[in-house]
Amino acid sequence: MKLVTKNLTFKPEDEYYLNDVSLEFEAGRLYTILGRTLSGKTSFLKTIAGLQPVDEGEITLDEKDFRSIPVWERNVAMVYQQFINYPHLNVYENIAFPLKQRKMSAADIKQEVAVAISQVGLEGFEARKIQELSGGQQQRVGLARSLAKKAKILLLDEPLVNLDYKLREELRYVFKNLFDSDLSTESILIYASTDPQEAMQLNGDIVVIDEGRVLQTGPAKEVFENPLNIKVAEITNDPAMNILPGIIDDKEIIFNEDFKLNLPSHLSHLDSGKYFFGVRATDLNLDDSGFSFTVDISEISGSETFLHIHQDELKVVLMIEEVRNFNLDDQVKISMDMNRLYVFDANGDLIFSPYRGN
C-alpha cells in the first residue's frame, strides 16, 4: 500500500497552509511530521483525512485517486491533540461507534472493542462516562477508537502534547508497542509532532515541515545528523541548534573581536568568507580556558541545566548535565567542541556536517 501526495497546495488567505507538498508513504513504516506550531502539520493530516480542501495537488492511494473520496468512506483514523471523544457515549460505545457505523455484527464489535481496550490498557473502564476519565484516559479512548477501526491510514496529531509528563511517558510506551505490533505492517502511520526528541524516539522516517513546505525527509538519524539547512537544524533540535554567524579568514573563524577560534584542519578546505556555524547546546562546555559569556537565564529541567548566555550580539544556549544555579549577569567561560561544528553557507544550506563531512 502506498499513499502519494503530489504538489498539495492550500492557501486560503495570505498564508500558505500547504505549499507544494509532495510525499510518499508506505505501509509498515512510521512517518513523523516534525514542525513548529502552525507549520502545516495538522493541515496536512486533515487533508489526508479529507477534512480540509486543497487548492491544487493530488492524493493517490495505490495509484487510485484518493482526493475525490469523501471523508466518511476513506477508512482513515485520526487522534487529535485535544481529547476528542463523543461526550454522550460511554467508553465502550465510543470505541464501538465507528464499527456500528460500518454495520458490523454485535458479536464482532464486542470482540474488536475488547481487543482495542486491552491494547490501550483501559480494561474495567468500559461503562465509564468520558467526563469521568482523566486526560490520559480520554486520549486512550480516542486511540482505542482509532485502533478498533483497523484503518488503512492512522493519523496521530500531536497526541501526547496536552498530557502531563508522567502520562506522556506511559502513553508513549503504549504507542511504541503498537508501532512494533503487526498493526504497523498493514497500515500507514503518520505522527505529527513539535518535539524533536519524540520524533527521534519514535525512530521512523521524519518529514520536516515549515510554513507548509517540506524542508527535508529521511530516516530520523539521517535528518538529525545532517540537517539540510539552518531551519531544519533549528526544528530538529530542542533547544534549537545555536546558529552563529561568523567569518572564515585564512586560519581563523571570527565570530567577533573577542571570540576567535583557530580553523580546525578538517575545515581547512573552506574558502574565506561569511558562514553560519551551528553547534548543539550539548556540544558547548563550561571551560575555564574558554571564552567569556554573560548569563541571561538558567533553566533547570530534570537533571539538566540550560544556560542562556550572550556575548555582545552572540546569543547561545548551552546544556550542562548537572543541576547548577547561575545568577543573572554571572560571567561564565565556555569552549565548543570543534569536531561537532556544523557549517552552513551564507544562504543557510549545509556545507559541512561532522557526521558526513562536506
Place this chain on the structure above:
Amino acid sequence: MKTLYTTLKYSAVTLWSMFVIAPFLWAISTSFKDFNSVTSGVSYIPWLQFEPSFEGWKVLIKPASEGGINIVEPYFNSIFVTLTSSLISIILGTLAAYALSRFTFKAGFVKNSDITFFFISQRIMPPIVLSIPFFLMLGYLSLLDTLMGLVMVYIVLLMPIAVWIMVDFFNKVPREIDETALIDGCNPYQAFYKVVLPNSIPGLIVAGMFCIIFGWIDFFFAFILTFTEVQLLPVAIVALNSSITPWWSLSAAALVSIAPLIVVAFIVERYLSKGNLSGAIK
C-alpha cells in the same frame, strides 16, 4: 456579625418571596370569591372572612348558552398553536443554526454573522410594525382566523429565538467532534443527528423553553389575526371582561393559564441545574 448577616439575608429573601408569591395567593383567594365577597372589603381567609364559591371556576367550563365563557377550547387552541409552532421553530432553527455555526456563507459583503443578525433583527421591530403585513398576507392566503395561520405567524416570531440560542450553543461544541464523526464513517447528516444533536440537548431545552413561553404569552397577534372562529387563551381571558369585571373568573383563568408554564419551568429547572450548559462538553 455572621448571625446579623444571615438574618439580613433571610429577611431579604423572605421579603422578596412574599412580593412574588402574594399576587398568586391573592389570585387564588379571589378566584373562590363571589360578587359580594369581592366588593365587601379586604378579606383573605376563606370560611372565616368570606364564604368560598366556585362560581369563578364554573364559568370557565360552562358553555356560552348557560351564561359561561368556555375557555376549554381556547386553551387547547393555545396548546396546539404553541407546541406546533415551537416544535417547527426548533427543528428549522436548529438546522439553520448548525449551518450558520459550521459552514461559511458569503454573498458579497454578507457573511455568517450578518445572517445570524438578520434572524435576530426580526425581533427588534415592535410587533405593531409587523401586524399589517401579517394581516394582509394571511388574508391573501385565506388563513385569517385559522389555527394554521397563527402557527405560521408564530414560527416567524419564534424561530429567530431558536436560531439565536442554538448558534451560540453549536459554536461551543468543538468542530473536531463533527470531524471525528465524519472520520468514523458518518456522512454529514449522520454526524449531525448521531453526534452533534445528542450533545446539544441542554441547548435544545433552553431554546424550546423560550419558544414555548413567548408563544404562550403572546396576546397581540392572537388578538389581531383572529375574529370569531378561533380564539387563543390570552384573548379568551380578556374577553371575560364585561360591564361588571368578573374578578373571580378572571383570577381563575389567569391561574389556569400560567399552570403549563409553571410545569415547564419545573421540568427545565431540573435539566438546567444539572450543570452549566456548556459543561456538557469539555
